[in-house]
Amino acid sequence: MATVGRPIPLRASAGSARRGSYFNASRSPRYSVLFALPLLLGYEALAAALAKPGKAELRNGADAILRGAFTAIAGPHGALIFMTAIILLGVWLVVRDLRLSKDRLRWPIFAFMLAEATVLAVVFGFVIGITTAKLLGSFHALSITSLSVGPIERTSWPTRLMLSLGAGLYEELFFRVLLVSALAAGARIVLGLGRRGAGVIAATVGAFIFSAFHYIGPYGDQLQLQSFVFRMLSGLAFSGLYLIRGFGITAWTHALYDAMLLLA
Secondary structure, eight states, X not given: OOOOOOOOOTTXXXXXXXXXXXXXXXXXXXXXXXXXXXXXXXXXHHHHHHOOTTSOOOOOHHHHHHHHHHHHHHGGGHHHHHHHHHHHHHHHHHHHHHHHHTOOOOTHHHHHHHHHHHHHHHHHHHHHHHHHHHHHTOGGGGOGGGSOOOTTTTSOXXXXXXXXXXXXXXXXXXXXXXXXXXXXHHHHHXXXXXXXXXXXXXXXXXXXXXXXXXXSSTTOOOXXXXXXXXXXXXXXXXXXXXXXXXXXXXHHHHHHHHHHHHHO
C-alpha cells in the first residue's frame, strides 16, 4: 500500500495545496483501502448470487490462486481464513493511517477518485489499443475484443461484471502488490540492482506473467500475439499507475477497464 506523502509546504498556493492534498490523501491507506471496499462487496455478492448448488463456483483466477494457497495450508477453512485475513488487514491499515495522519475522512475525495479512475480506464483503453496497433504494425490490433470470443465472453453479463470487479481487486493485489513487489525485492537481492532498475525489471516480468495468466485454465483465452501484447502493455500501465496513484485507484481503473472490454 502507498503511504501518506510529505506535508504541503506552507508557502504553496491554495490551488497547489488542494491538488497536493488530494493526490497524497487518495494514495493513503485510509482512502485507498476504503475505496476498494465496494469492489470486494460487489464481487463477493455477485459470486454468491451466481453460485449454483452442486457446481463449482466461478471465481477470478487471482482470487482462486490466493484462496487455494490458504486452503492448501489451512484445509477446508482456508477460504474463510483468507477472507478474514483480507478484512482484518484492511481494517488495520485504515485505522493505523487515520491515527498517524490525525485527519478525518473527507467524502468528496472518494467522488474525485471514482472520476479519476473512470477517466483513466477510458484513456488506458485507447492508448494501449493504439500502442499495440503501432507495435504490431496494424490497426486491426485495436479490435482486441473482436479477435475471438473466449469462454468468459460467452458467460452472462452478471458473470462478466463479477469477474471484472474481481480482476480489479484480486489481480491488482496478486500481480502488483505481491508479485511485482516480490520480483523487485528479488532483483535487488540477487542481481544487486538499485531501486529504479529493480522496479523496471519487476514491472516488465510481472506484466509478462500477468498477460500469460489470461491463457491458463478452462476459462483461458486462445493465445494470440495481439491480445498477448495488449495485455502485457496493460500490465505495465497498471504497474506504473499503482506506483504513482496507489492501490485503490489502480483497482478501480482495472475493474472499469475490464468492464468496458467484457461488457461492450
